[in-house]
Amino acid sequence: xxxxxxxxxxxxxxxxxxxxxxxxxxxxxxxxxxxxxxxxxxxxxxxxxxxxxxxxxxxxxxxxxxxxxxxxxxxxxxxxxxxxxxxxxxxxxxxxxxxxxxxxxxxxxxxxxxxxxxxxxxxxxxxxxxxxxxxxxxxxxxxxxxxxxxxxxxxxxxxxxxxxxxxxxxxxxxxxxxxxxxxxxxxxxxxxxxxxxxxxxxxxxxxxxxxxxxxxxxxxxxxxxxxxxxxxxxxxxxxxxxxxxxxxxxxxxxxxxxx
Amino acid sequence: xxxxxxxxxxxxxxxxxxxxxxxxxxxxxxxxxxxxxxxxxxxxxxxxxxxxxxxxxxxxxxxxxxxxxxxxxxxxxxxxxxxxxxxxxxxxxxxxxxxxxxxxxxxxxxxxxxxxxxxxxxxxxxxxxxxxxxxxxxxxxxxxxxxxxxxxxxxxxxxxxxxxxxxxxxxxxxxxxxxxxxxxxxxxxxxxxxxxxxxxxxxxxxxxxxxxxxxxxxxxxxxxxxxxxxxxxxxxxxxxxxxxxxxxxxxxxxxxxxxxxxxxxxxxxxxxxxxxxxxxxxxxxxxxxxxxxxxxxxxxxxxxxxxxxxxxxxxxxxxxxxxxxxxxxxxxxxxxxxxxxxxxxxxxxxxxxxxxxxxxxxxxxxxxxxxxxxxxxxxxxxxxxxxxxxxxxxxxxxxxxxxxxxxxxxxxxxxxxxxxxxxxxxxxxxxxxxxxxxxxxxxxxxxxxxxxxxxxxxxxxxxxxxxxxxxxxxxxxxxxxxxxxxxxxxxxxxxxxxxxxxxxxxxxxxxxxxxxxxxxxxxxxxxxxxxxxxxxxxxxxxxxxxxxxxxxxxxxxxxxxxxxxxxxxxxxxxxxxxxxxxxxxxxxxxxxxxxxxxxxxxxxxxxxxxxxxxxxxxxxxx
Numbered sequence: 001x002x003x004x005x006x007x008x009x010x011x012x013x014x015x016x017x018x019x020x021x022x023x024x025x026x027x028x029x030x031x032x033x034x035x036x037x038x039x040x041x042x043x044x045x046x047x048x049x050x051x052x053x054x055x056x057x058x059x060x061x062x063x064x065x066x067x068x069x070x071x072x073x074x075x076x077x078x079x080x081x082x083x084x085x086x087x088x089x090x091x092x093x094x095x096x097x098x099x100x101x102x103x104x105x106x107x108x109x110x111x112x113x114x115x116x117x118x119x120x121x122x123x124x125x126x127x128x129x130x131x132x133x134x135x136x137x138x139x140x141x142x143x144x145x146x147x148x149x150x151x152x153x154x155x156x157x158x159x160x161x162x163x164x165x166x167x168x169x170x171x172x173x174x175x176x177x178x179x180x181x182x183x184x185x186x187x188x189x190x191x192x193x194x195x196x197x198x199x200x201x202x203x204x205x206x207x208x209x210x211x212x213x214x215x216x217x218x219x220x221x222x223x224x225x226x227x228x229x230x231x232x233x234x235x236x237x238x239x240x241x242x243x244x245x246x247x248x249x250x251x252x253x254x255x256x257x258x259x
Numbered sequence: 260x261x262x263x264x265x266x267x268x269x270x271x272x273x274x275x276x277x278x279x280x281x282x283x284x285x286x287x288x289x290x291x292x293x294x295x296x297x298x299x300x301x302x303x304x305x306x307x308x309x310x311x312x313x314x315x316x317x318x319x320x321x322x323x324x325x326x327x328x329x330x331x332x333x334x335x336x337x338x339x340x341x342x343x344x345x346x347x348x349x350x351x352x353x354x355x356x357x358x359x360x361x362x363x364x365x366x367x368x369x370x371x372x373x374x375x376x377x378x379x380x381x382x383x384x385x386x387x388x389x390x391x392x393x394x395x396x397x398x399x400x401x402x403x404x405x406x407x408x409x410x411x412x413x414x415x416x417x418x419x420x421x422x423x424x425x426x427x428x429x430x431x432x433x434x435x436x437x438x439x440x441x442x443x444x445x446x447x448x449x450x451x452x453x454x455x456x457x458x459x460x461x462x463x464x465x466x467x468x469x470x471x472x473x474x475x476x477x478x479x480x481x482x483x484x485x486x487x488x489x490x491x492x493x494x495x496x497x498x499x500x501x502x503x504x505x506x507x508x509x510x511x512x513x514x515x516x517x518x519x520x521x522x523x524x525x526x527x528x529x530x531x532x533x534x535x536x537x538x539x540x541x542x543x544x545x546x547x548x549x550x551x552x553x554x555x556x557x558x559x560x561x562x563x564x565x566x567x568x569x570x571x572x573x574x575x576x577x578x579x580x581x582x583x584x585x586x587x588x589x590x591x592x593x594x595x596x597x598x599x600x601x602x603x604x605x606x607x608x609x610x611x612x613x614x615x616x617x618x619x620x621x622x623x624x625x626x627x628x629x630x631x632x633x634x635x636x637x638x639x640x641x642x643x644x645x646x647x648x649x650x651x652x653x654x655x656x657x658x659x660x661x662x663x664x665x666x667x668x669x670x671x672x673x674x675x676x677x678x679x680x681x682x683x684x685x686x687x688x689x690x691x692x693x694x695x696x697x698x699x700x701x702x703x704x705x706x707x708x709x710x711x712x713x714x715x716x717x718x719x720x721x722x723x724x725x726x727x728x729x730x731x732x733x734x735x736x737x738x739x740x741x742x743x744x745x746x747x748x749x750x751x752x753x754x755x756x757x758x759x760x761x762x763x764x765x766x767x768x769x770x771x772x773x774x775x776x777x778x779x780x781x782x783x784x785x786x787x788x789x790x791x792x793x794x795x796x797x798x799x800x801x802x803x804x805x806x807x808x809x810x811x812x813x814x815x816x817x818x819x820x821x822x823x824x825x826x827x828x829x830x831x832x833x834x835x836x837x838x839x840x841x842x843x844x845x846x847x848x849x850x851x852x853x854x855x856x857x858x859x860x861x862x863x864x865x866x867x868x869x870x871x872x873x874x875x876x877x878x879x880x881x
Contacts, residue, residue: 090746090747110760
């Protein structure tokens, strides 16, 4: 049984069918990339998996449990971590406190009115920060971090409850090329070592081809191709929708300028 | 049957005037995002100016209507003047600053009106040619009311034409949806905003002017009408003119028929309807949620820091001084100091939900007043002793916060602020109108402390102890996991939900805790004064709290304390003067424009590092 099984997921906004009967599955420890041109329905898909958006129909089974109809916070408690296209962190806290906040929630201490929050789970927070290479900045205010560091911090926060699935919406958006590679290597390492599955959307084809075990291509709300990097590169339909014919994926260098 | 029809028509007639005010408020909000408290003052100025112009211009139909038109235009120009000198500077400021700044304008205009026209009500003339009444199904309906019934829809039509058939109207509608984009397309925003202010203020002035034959111009008009106008705009949907019309009719009829059924609680009805609408349709009947508003929150707050050893020393010294105060100071100063302590607790409790909680409350006086009334009523009807009263005060306020808070935390931003205001107005109107129980305007007298604390110094020590414990608890709370979850929710609601936190529950608890401590402050207050009046629940008391928090600086935990001390001392000095409101209003405006980070923030820039703690914001990697 796969960790995540998505069946005929659909969502319409008014007359626009943003996601049309999308079905796929994800194995434990697998990195699955969801790609597609702008407006293909990637984010809509993501937001339904995560519970932020109600699906019109379909089913999302995570380890045998139905996620559709559950709230984001309940889905998190089942072991699904999430990072956002635009980082969502707590600007008025230090880097360590950001992770501590997630740990406090994970350990069920939200209704503690007397203990000092900054004295709780410090070691665990530092271990997570070390994992993403942010330990040396643990005492800095989150509000002054560089964007790439915020992305790392967000990853540490998302890992706080030991999730078995990470949903990452454009994890490298807004980062410099060098940082992108570093961050995705980090994510891939975590996925392999801790058997965390990762589903991510991405525009940077270098990142996608280098770090995904499998790819899905979404166009106008429908999955038009699934397979390994090589399968997708040589798929005619994908070339058609992505590039309107003409150039091919083999010219990876050119793709970069489109990303 | 005829009677009910007459009642219905009266409702429609009052709806027209209300609609004029509310539509102006709504238009201004739609484009500038400023919730303008001073809009009620424009309404009042419209009535007063019409009164004056009617006397200057020749009598007769043309003189009367000419006076109304000139008065409305004059109010429009006053609006432009205020917009250009003041509001222009605060368009980018956080909502709270804008609201408080506009309240500063309210105070200034109140005193100017008092100075120009005096304290007496000014009765305007009947409208020439419309002095009589027509009989409809046997009931007399004033002719002027009939005219007003048609006036509202006519103005609605006029606004619709202006918005849909002119280039200016298209720009206004575009700016209502996305003002940055309109600016990016090369439209001169300053003039667009100014012209919108003119139209909005003109409508408010017109609403006040045409009300003159029905209601004498008086100094209470401004806050009375602004409360109702807020309700109308929120019910109709902020920025929606047709919504404002619909809601005006709803409220007009509600008042007309409500007075037949529940004469005691007519004021409550309007606010109850608003609360229900907001919970069912959080953006009002015809409002839209998809308004684009890009970041204007100002610089992020720094991380929390525990007291440094130097700060602890200062704190200890301060405590010693406070303990020794009765030995040094006279009774008068001790009473003032007791007041200061009580309002410190009030301000700190408000800061808890506004600062760390990120919920701007415009009605925190409700919980202060509920505490005061809770204790006073228990003394009056149950004959409880002081201990019982002091326990019941926070309990009553906490229960109030439990009920109102449940509704309030479902909203955010301006809508949340409006709902908290509505909640406070509900409690105020109950205290004001339910005379049999609360004594209405006469208040409740004879709530005195027990024998052993009847001395000024003894009561001061009781207050010091309770306030001290309250402050300590709130500070611990802010540093606790619960307090962290509040701040986290303020910083990023999206992330909080994504790490398994039910933000509404946390906010609700925060709201109740803040209510409890405000109630404790209210209880201490009522025993120190011996009486309580509806004023303790009024808008101006809520604004007092806001000004204290703002004065001290919202981003600092010490801020509300500094703010409350400065506020009470300042108030004590200024209220002895005749025209204190104008001074006070000017001070508010000065703070908002010159020192928006408050006194504590202002001082922090100049304090030695030792006292202020490490600068985490600027520091490099550890």
